[in-house]
Amino acid sequence: xxxxxxxxxxxxxxxxxxxxxxxxxxxxxxxxxxxxxxxxxxxxxxxxxxxxxxxxxxxxxxxxxxxxxxxxxxxxxxxxxxxxxxxxxxxxxxxxxxxxxxxxxxxxxxxxxxxxxxxxxxxxxxxxxxxxxxxxxxxxxxxxxxxxxxxxxxxxxxxxxxxxxxxxxxxxxxxxxxxxxxxxxxxxxxxxxxxxxxxxxxxxxxxxxxxxxxxxxxxxxxxxxxxxxxxxxxxxxxxxxxxxxxxxxxxxxxxxxxxxxxxxxxxxxxxxxxxxxxxxxxxxxxxxxxxxxxxxxxxxxxxxxxxxxxxxxxxxxxxxxxxxxxxxxxxxxxxxxxxxxxxxxxxxxxxxxxxxxxxxxxxxxxxxxxxxxxxxxxxxxxxxxxxxxxxxxxxxxxxxxxxxxxxxxxxxxxxxxxxxxxxxxxxxxxxxxxxxxxxxxxxxxxxxxxxxxxxxxxxxxxxxxxxxxxxxxxxxxxxxxxxxxxxxxxxxxxxxxxxxxxxxxxxxxxxxxxxxxxxxxxxxxxxxxxxxxxxxxxxxxxxxxxxxxxxxxxxxxxxxxxxxxxxxxxxxxxxxxxxxxxxxxxxxxxxxxxxxxxxxxxxxxxxxxxxxxxxxxxxxxxxxxxxxxxxxxxxxxxxxxxxxxxxxxxxxxxxxxxxxxxxxxxxxxxxxxxxxxxxxxxxxxxxxxxxxxxxxxxxxxxxxxxxxxxxxxxxxxxxxx
Numbered sequence: 095x096x097x098x099x100x101x102x103x104x105x106x107x108x109x110x111x112x113x114x115x116x117x118x119x120x121x122x123x124x125x126x127x128x129x130x131x132x133x134x135x136x137x138x139x140x141x142x143x144x145x146x147x148x149x150x151x152x153x154x155x156x157x158x159x160x161x162x163x164x165x166x167x168x169x170x171x172x173x174x175x176x177x178x179x180x181x182x183x184x185x186x187x188x189x190x191x192x193x194x195x196x197x198x199x200x201x202x203x204x205x206x207x208x209x210x211x212x213x214x215x216x217x218x219x220x221x222x223x224x225x226x227x228x229x230x231x232x233x234x235x236x237x238x239x240x241x242x243x244x245x246x247x248x249x250x251x252x253x254x255x256x257x258x259x260x261x262x263x264x265x266x267x268x269x270x271x272x273x274x275x276x277x278x279x280x281x282x283x284x285x286x287x288x289x290x291x292x293x294x295x296x297x298x299x300x301x302x303x304x305x306x307x308x309x310x311x312x313x314x315x316x317x318x319x320x321x322x323x324x325x326x327x328x329x330x331x332x333x334x335x336x337x338x339x340x341x342x343x344x345x346x347x348x349x350x351x352x353x354x355x356x357x358x359x360x361x362x363x364x365x366x367x368x369x370x371x372x373x374x375x376x377x378x379x380x381x382x383x384x385x386x387x388x389x390x391x392x393x394x395x396x397x398x399x400x401x402x403x404x405x406x407x408x409x410x411x412x413x414x415x416x417x418x419x420x421x422x423x424x425x426x427x428x429x430x431x432x433x434x435x436x437x438x439x440x441x442x443x444x445x446x447x448x449x450x451x452x453x454x455x456x457x458x459x460x461x462x463x464x465x466x467x468x469x470x471x472x473x474x475x476x477x478x479x480x481x482x483x484x485x486x487x488x489x490x491x492x493x494x495x496x497x498x499x500x501x502x503x504x505x506x507x508x509x510x511x512x513x514x515x516x517x518x519x520x521x522x523x524x525x526x527x528x529x530x531x532x533x534x535x536x537x538x539x540x541x542x543x544x545x546x547x548x549x550x551x552x553x554x555x556x557x558x559x560x561x562x563x564x565x566x567x568x569x570x571x572x573x574x575x576x577x578x579x580x581x582x583x584x585x586x587x588x589x590x591x592x593x594x595x596x597x598x599x600x601x602x603x604x605x606x607x608x609x610x611x612x613x614x615x616x617x618x619x620x621x622x623x624x625x626x627x628x629x630x631x632x633x634x635x636x637x638x639x640x641x642x643x644x645x646x647x648x649x650x651x652x653x654x655x656x657x658x659x660x661x662x663x664x665x666x667x668x669x670x671x672x673x674x675x676x677x678x679x680x681x682x683x684x685x686x687x688x689x690x691x692x693x694x695x696x697x698x699x700x701x702x703x704x705x706x707x708x709x710x711x712x713x714x715x716x717x718x719x720x721x722x723x724x725x726x727x728x729x730x731x732x733x734x735x736x737x738x739x740x741x742x743x744x745x746x747x748x749x750x751x752x753x754x755x756x757x758x759x760x761x762x763x764x765x766x767x768x769x770x771x772x773x774x775x776x777x778x779x780x781x782x783x784x785x786x787x788x789x790x791x792x793x794x795x796x797x798x799x800x801x802x803x804x805x806x807x808x809x810x811x812x813x814x815x
Contacts, residue, residue: 097138097139097140098138098139099124099136099137099138100136100137100138100139100142100157101134101136101157101158102123102134102135102136102137102142102145102155102156102157102158102252103132103133103134103135103155103156103157103158103249104118104132104133104135104145104149104152104153104154104155104156105131105132105152105153105154105156105256106131106132106133106151106152106153106274107153107272107274107275107466107467108466108467109278109464109465109466109467110151110274110275110278110466111128111132111133112128113151113278113281113282114128114132114133114149114151114152115127115128115133117149117150117151117152118133118135118137118145118149118152121141121144121145121148121149122137122138122140122141122144123135123136123137123141123145124136124137132152132153133152139332139334139337140337140341142155142157142252142327143327143337143338143341144341146252146253146257146319146325146327147317147319147320147341147342147345148317148318148319148345149257149318149319150273150274150277150278150281150308150311150312150318151274151277151278151281152253152257152274153253153256153257153258153274154238154251154253154255154256154257155251155252155253155257156238156249156250156251156252157249157250157252158247158248158249159177159182159248159249159250160173160174160177160246160247160248161245161246161247161248162245162246163244163245163246164200164241164244164245164246165199165244166199166200167200167205167206167209170200170206170209170210170213170241170246171209171210171212171213172213173213173246173248174209174210174213174214174248175213175214175216175217177217177248179214179217179218180217180218180221180222181331182235182250182330182331182332183226183234183235183329183330183331184329184331185218185221185222185224185225185226186224186226187226187233187234187235187329188226188227188228188229188233188234188235189211189214189226189227189228189229189233189234189235189236189237190228190229190230190233190235190236190237191207191210191211191214191236191237191239192207192236192237192238192239192251193206193207193210193239193240193241194239194240194241195241195242196240196241196242196243197242197243197244198241198242198243198244199244200241206239206241207239210237210239210248211228214226214237232254232255232324233254234328234329235250235251235254235326235329235330236250236251236254236326237249237250237251238250238251250326250330251326252325252326252327252330253325253326254324254325254326254327254328255322255324255326257274257318257319258272258273258274258275259273259322260273260318260319260321260322260379261321261322261323261378262307262321262375262376262378262379262380263302263304263375263378264374264375264378270301270302270304271301271304271305271410271446271468272304272468273304273308273318275466275468276304276305276308277308277311277312277318278466279305279408279410279444279446279466279475280305280308280309280312280408281312282444282464282475282477283406283408283442283444283475283477284406284442285309285312285313285406285408286312288405288406288442289309289312289313289356289357290313292355292357293357293403293404293405293406294357294358294359294360294401294403294405294406295309295357295358295359295360295405295406295407295408296360296361296362296401296405296406296407296408296438297360297361297362297407297408297409297410298362298390298392298395298407298409298430298433299362299363299364299392299409299410299411299412300361300362300363300368300369300372300387300409301363301365301368301372301410302368302371302372302375303361303368303371303372303373303375303376303385303387304375305361305408305409305410306359306360306361306372306376306385306387307372307375307376307379307381307385309359309408310356310359310376310379310381310384310385311379311381313352313355313356313357313359314349314352314353314355314356314381314384315348315349315351315352315353316345316348316349316352316353316380316381317345317348317349320342320345320346320349321378321379321380349380353380353381353384356381356384357405358386358405359384359385359386360385360386360387360388360399361385361386361387361388362387362388362389362390362392362395363387363389363390364389364390364391364392365389366389369387369388369389372387373387392426392429392430392433393429393433395433395437396433396436396437396438401437401438401441404438404439404440404441404442405441405442406441406442406443406444407434407438407441407442407443407444408443408444408445408446409430409444409445409446410446411423411426411427411430411445411446411447411452412426413447413448413471423452424452424455427447427452427453427455427456428455428456428457430445430456431455431456431457431458432457434456434458434478434480435457435458435480435485435574438480439480439481439482440479440480440481441480442477442478442479442480443458443477443478443479443480444475444476444477444478445475445476445478446466446468446473446474446475446476447473447474447475447476448471448472448473448474453474453476454588454589456476456478457485457486457588458478458480458484458485458486459478459484459485459486459589460476460477460478461477461478461479461484462477463475463476463477464477482557482570482573482574482577482593482595483557483592483593483594483595484593485573485574485577485593486577486581486588486589486591486593503575505539505541505542505572505575506542506572506575506576506578506579508539508542509539509542509575509576509579510579510583512535512538512539513534513535513546513579513580513583514583516534516535516538517534517583517584520532520533520534520798523797523798524798529619529641530548530549530550530617530618530619531547531548531549531550531617531619531626531636531638532547532548532638532796532798533545533546533547533548533638533639533798533799534546534547534548534798536799536801536802537558537802538801541572542572542575542576543557543558543569544556544557544558544573544576545558546576546580547634547638548584549617549626549628549634550615550617550618551586551590552586552590552591552592552615552628553580553584553586553590553591553592554592554594554628554634555573555576555577555580555591555592555593555594556594556595557569557573557593557594557595559595573593577591577593592628592629594632612627612630613627613628613629613630614626614627615627616697617636619636619641619644620641620644620645620648620669620672621672622668622669622672622698623694623697623698624636624663624665624668624694624697625663625690625693625694625697633662635662635663635665635690636663636665637662637665638796638798638799639795639796639799639805639806640665640666640729640769640794640806641796642793642794642795642796643666643727643767643769643794643806643808644665644666644669645669646767646790646794647666647669647670647673647725647727647767648669648670648672648673649673650673650725650765650767651669651670651671651672651673651674651675651725652673652674652675653674653675653676653724654675654676654723654724654725654764655675655676655677655679655721655722655723655724655725656670656671656675656676656677656678656679656723656724656725656726656727657678657679657681657723657725657726657727657759658670658678658679658680658681658726658727659681659712659715659716659726659727659728659729659730659756660681660682660683660712660728660729660730660731661680661681661682661687661688661691661707661727662682662687662691662729663687663690663691663694664680664682664687664688664690664691664692664694664695664707665694666727666729667680667691667694667695667705667707668694668695668698668700670725670727671695671698671700671705672698672700675725676704676724677704677705677706678695678700678704678705678706679706679708679723680695680705680706680707680708681708681709681710681712681715682708682709682710682712683709683710683711683712684709685709688707688708688709691707692707695707712730713743713752713755716752716755716756716758716759717755719759720758720759721759722759722760722761722764723759723760723761723764724760724761724763724764724765725764725765725767726756726759726760726764726765726766726767727766727767727769728752728753728756728766728767728768728769729768729769729770730743730745730749730752730770731743731745732744732745732770732771732772733745745770745772745775746772746774746775746776749770749775749777749778750778750781750782753766753768753782753785753811754782756768757785757811757813760812760813762813763812764812764813765810765811765812766810766811766812767808767809767810767811768808768809768811769794769806769807769808769809770806770807771805771806771807772807773804775807777789777807777809784813784814785811785812785813785814786811786812786813786814787809787810787811788809788810788811789807789808789809790808790809790810791803791806791807791808791809793808794806794808
């Protein structure tokens with residue numbers, strides 16, 4: 095016989111609701127739906143027990159019994175008095191009433207709670223001659239009343255008390271996180287997956303240890319409700335003690351097995367009283383043997399520990415009120431950021447903070463963030479991946495009260511001097527030519543092997559992969575120095591410095607996302623508009639070294655049908671269309687870049703059907719098509735073994751066949767512009783007899799790339815007469 099399904103409601107702090115929907119569904123709840131103040135769901139008695147025992151995120155579990163309009167105290171009394179309370183509890187059971195009001199004609203919650211209590215007591219007295227007594231702290235059953243716009247929702251509190259009270263914490267710090275909020279932070283930080291992979295966890299400002307203990311309970315598959323000795327359903331007439339015991343036995347078995355494989359979990363704090371409380375809490379939670387707490391100053395973090403295995407650093411630093419002064423909190427965040435960058439490379443970091451300015455003091459770009467409320471206080475959980483490309487210098491202003499002093503190495507000072515010299519020269523040149531996106535530094539100093547490009551007030555820094563003979567730590571330190579000084583040198587915000595490592599790309603690597611921030615913005619070049627993205631991909635969407643090549647295409651385009659092969663984001667197609675091409679056909683294997691190309695064309699008003707964008711393998715496409723074009727731009731990758739291709743492609747080995755096939759699509763007077771980025775590329779003229787081939791590489795290298803004349807190769811090819 096199927097069990098009865100009850101309509102239920104789980105209360106939740108603001109910000110936890112989406113996570114709670116997923117958790118309740120995993121525990122067997124059906125039709126879980128986020129609503130004001132929590133999650134509505136349906137579940138059997140077994141689901142009720144599982145939620146009370148296993149939910150890490152819920153507050154109270156309520157079962158609505160009465161839902162009807164009431165406009166005054168008399169109607170409230172009647173609605174409660176008419177309900178058959180005797181079907182749920184004995185007259186001798188103690189009770190309590192919680193009441194909350196919102197936009198109700200009944201304006202005093204204590205008066206409303208009194209009317210509800212009187213209605214219940216009177217009904218029992220009339221039926222049995224006995225009345226239940228009121229017990230505020232731990233009654234046998236608790237009623238939860240909610241009066242909203244004169245509608246009454248009266249529920250039985252099956253949990254009896256908030257489920258965040260696990261039973262292990264009798265003492266907290268000055269401002270401890272509630273247990274279900276701590277669990278939610280861990281879930282958002284990805285601890286479920288990381289702990290299963292054996293990753294360690296560190297909380298450098300652990301307070302009374304709530305984050306570390308909740309992390310141990312999650313990793314150890316421990317039901318958070320097992321320690322509780324009190325639930326609101328214990329004296330409910332529909333309580334099934336045998337079923338409840340079965341679930342307790344199951345939870346105990348899972349706990350014993352799970353605690354055998356808890357990864358390393360460490361908490362530090364400067365306050366010895368907090369560490370004492372943390373150990374006491376861990377002992378009551380039964381996880382004292384799989385966590386470690388130790389008194390340690392933040393400045394000592396990582397000095398005597400082996401953190402070589404990446405894991406999760408998660409912490410809830412002071413909000414400002416504890417230390418009294420905002421400047422002190424900012425200094426604390428600055429120190430935390432330094433420790434993260436120095437000691438926790440490749441780790442995941444999640445920091446729970448009250449303001450973005452504190453987060454910026456960490457001097458790393460957050461990959462994601464989630465909003466939570468700690469009581470009434472709106473907070474952010476900032477997520478970082480500790481990689482050099484995400485580092486930047488924290489913005490420091492007089493209002494922060496921090497010292498604006500940077501100690502530079504001799505090499506870094508040389509970099510600063512070279513950058514100032516380049517900027518002075520390049521800004522004048524760019525201004526005269528109306529150029530807003532250009533290169534200002536290209537590994538001018540071999541020790542500082544980076545390229546720095548400016549994009550309308552933003553800096554794109556590409557770190558060239560260091561040779562194996564260079565110490566990796568030294569190379570990373572030099573990149574950090576570059577990132578540290580650039581905001582001040584360029585006069586831009588630190589968050590507008592984007593850092594990537596450029597290495598030889600294989601297969602479809604050039605298409606892989608580096609990030610998922612979707613920070614697109616528009617730039618102007620040659621009177622045209624283009625979308626660029628400095629965060630998500632290795633390349634930005636606009637190859638700056640092809641600026642003159644694009645101008646050449648515009649000059650050659652009038653009254654010609656134009657074909658753009660390996661088109662990337664279609665910027666060359668936009669130039670051809672602007673130059674008066676009869677039509678443009680843009681072909682690239684990546685659907686992402688094809689979508690980007692369409693947006694670039696539309697951004698410039700080229701929406702006609704004569705401007706086609708096709709997602710296809712260019713090598714196959716040119717073999718299968720016979721339409722003739724008066725102008726073709728061919729800019730293939732150096733190497734590719736993408737899954738979308740039948741075979742790998744090598745530009746040196748395969749360029750002859752590629753050029754011949756492309757020339758088959760040329761009109762008799764057509765022109766093919768062929769380009770590639772292989773520095774040691776050699777054109778096989780002997781194998782390409784019958785074609786007129788003119789190298790124009792030097793003519794297509796812009797002034798800002800003159801320091802690197804092999805940035806690309808370029809040829810103008812036409813059919814022989």
